Amino acid sequence: MPDSNAPSIETLNEWNRTNQLPPWASMNSWREEAYPMLTEAQGIYMWDDAGKRFIDGPGGMWCVQIGYGRAEMAKAISDQVMKLPYNSPWSSASEPSTVLAHKIAERAPGDLNNVFFTTGGSTAVDTALRMVHFMNNRLGRPEKKMMIAREKGYHGSTYLAASVTGKERDKTSFDVAHDLVRFLPDVNPYIRPEGMSVEAWCDAKVNDLEQLILELGPENVGGFIAEPILCSGGVIIPPEGYHRRTLEICRKHDILYISDEVVTGFGRLGHWFASEAVFDIVPDMITCAKGLTSGYQALGACIISDRIMERITGPDENVMFSNGYTYSAHPVSCAAALKNMDIFEDEGILEHVREITPYFQERLQALTKFSIVGDVRGMGLLGCIEGKLEDTSGLAADKKLGALLDAACERRGLLVRPLINMAVFSPPLIITRAQIDEMFDILEDALEEVTEAMGA
Structure with missing residues (x-):
């Protein structure tokens, strides 16, 4: 039964902006940042306050090896x-x-x-x-x-x-x-x-x-x-x-x-x-x-x-x-x-990682087919997509690609970690072959959208 005394999502978002200083906050905009309010998680998935499900591509912060919800x-x-x-x-x-x-x-x-x-x-x-x-x-x-x-x-x-x-x-x-x-x-x-x-x-x-x-x-x-x-x-x-x-x-x-x-x-x-x-x-x-x-x-x-x-x-x-x-x-x-x-x-999680890694890396390498992808690299259940742009004017131009890809993935139910012109991911080690396909299918769809948006 819901707690009638619990603060509303609107109140929580307001308190977050007003009272909580997050890591790596931009000093010119941090009070206006709209961080997703996550409410629960299970396996490799997380849900926000609106009930939308996301694949946790970064595995928390490179760390949720055994997945969420382990009783x-x-x-x-x-x-x-x-x-x-x-x-x-x-x-x-x-x-x-x-x-x-x-x-x-x-x-x-x-x-x-x-x-x-x-x-x-x-x-x-x-x-x-x-x-x-x-x-x-x-x-x-x-x-x-x-x-x-x-x-x-x-x-x-x-x-x-x-x-x-x-x-x-x-x-x-x-x-x-x-x-x-x-x-x-x-x-x-x-x-x-x-x-x-x-x-x-x-x-x-x-x-x-x-x-x-x-x-x-x-x-x-x-x-x-x-x-x-x-x-x-x-x-x-x-x-x-x-x-x-x-x-x-x-x-x-x-x-x-x-x-x-x-x-x-x-x-x-x-x-x-x-x-x-x-x-x-x-x-x-x-x-x-x-x-x-x-x-x-x-x-x-x-x-x-x-x-x-x-x-x-x-x-x-x-x-x-x-x-x-x-x-x-x-x-x-x-x-x-x-x-x-x-x-x-x-x-047998270590054995599972060694068994599933070749397929994970195979799907990763296939992303080189997109013209805006300059490099893909990875090992084990680690991966990175590095963008390639005609605009070489500086950091802001590089960040644009990372932000576009991050947003495109998030709309489709995948969280990645944008790093300037890159997106990195390290999903929970319990990820299955079918879930790897789900993850990379979203990445491919998102890269198609960003390629078109960038006019590449």
């Missing part, structure tokens, strides 16, 4: 709330966090056996960056602090994580720690010069890292942070062999390699982690979040190698790794992550 998740969360809703991680441990740390360590590559729980991806990245600084201070190398990151990389919104984020077309008035980071040029093979092979492009991109280290001085460079796939940058997949070769360079110069798997971890590419299984590397640290709980609770983790822990641990002085959060290792979030992993294993 077993609700029960696991509820049971933990009633059993132990909170404990201070400064002075106690809980069964959920202890078991979860063990299960993650079992599935992480190599000697990454030490799990530090955070509140999400940004704080996981901050923890990894602080670990670089902490280790080098412990080793008597206080000058070895510089981080190397990449253009188009996204690592979070906290101060340090934002500082190593390289989305150069995002206009911002926030400060970042310019003195702690230098960026490598875009690694996207799509932009390589005409006539250059992908292999030669890989050589050039690997050389970019080596030369920057030499320019800065290896004694000043503490870490290199890299997403296996630059997801928010437009699902950019570096050329084959790039990750392994850049890791070798980092090892040569005693630079810590951080693999930011906040998106690619927990099934997006059909494995618990992509670093070793897909890209043949065992980094020094892995950051994860998002799919760790399938978005049902907020949780992140920084997974640290034994090699690092051995270097920072010693009897010489009582130095604490004084990094932590009130909600680190939150027992309810950890219980949700454990149930999420149980669902993965009980339902």
Whole structure:
């Protein structure tokens, strides 16, 4: 029975505009933005206040791996709330966090056996960056602090994580720690010069890292942070062999390699982690979040190698790794992550992703038939459409195509994530072949409309 005291949709929309500041809000228009008011979700679908159904193309924010409406998740969360809703991680441990740390360590590559729980991806990245600084201070190398990151990389919104984020077309008035980071040029093979092979492009991109280290001085460079796939940058997949070769360079110069798997971890590419299984590397640290709980609770983790822990641990002085959060290792979030992993294993979700991926990528590649599509790229259940326009006047022209495609898809019942002249998608991992067809049929229909609207 409906709650007669519940506010109306009109009231909720007014409160949203008046009182709630959303992420990435445009300061010239945010109070006029009409955000869809979503009311429920099930499987891969969401419904708005008017009862319209949408396919959740972005999978929430790259995260709703097991889909919506999972009663077993609700029960696991509820049971933990009633059993132990909170404990201070400064002075106690809980069964959920202890078991979860063990299960993650079992599935992480190599000697990454030490799990530090955070509140999400940004704080996981901050923890990894602080670990670089902490280790080098412990080793008597206080000058070895510089981080190397990449253009188009996204690592979070906290101060340090934002500082190593390289989305150069995002206009911002926030400060970042310019003195702690230098960026490598875009690694996207799509932009390589005409006539250059992908292999030669890989050589050039690997050389970019080596030369920057030499320019800065290896004694000043503490870490290199890299997403296996630059997801928010437009699902950019570096050329084959790039990750392994850049890791070798980092090892040569005693630079810590951080693999930011906040998106690619927990099934997006059909494995618990992509670093070793897909890209043949065992980094020094892995950051994860998002799919760790399938978005049902907020949780992140920084997974640290034994090699690092051995270097920072010693009897010489009582130095604490004084990094932590009130909600680190939150027992309810950890219980949700454990149930999420149980669902993965009980339902064979990783195997399903590996099985369904070729068809997903086949439908994606077919979109190159549209004249306004410059490139399509993807891996696993990740995809990106990059538009190609005659109008090269700037950012506003690029954004027009992304906005048109977003609107055309939304009218047809598909949510995508527009990124300037691109649309990216990462649907829940439970998506079926028939639902993949439903999704790409809408995309094709929307691209036909936008092609005509753009006069292409």
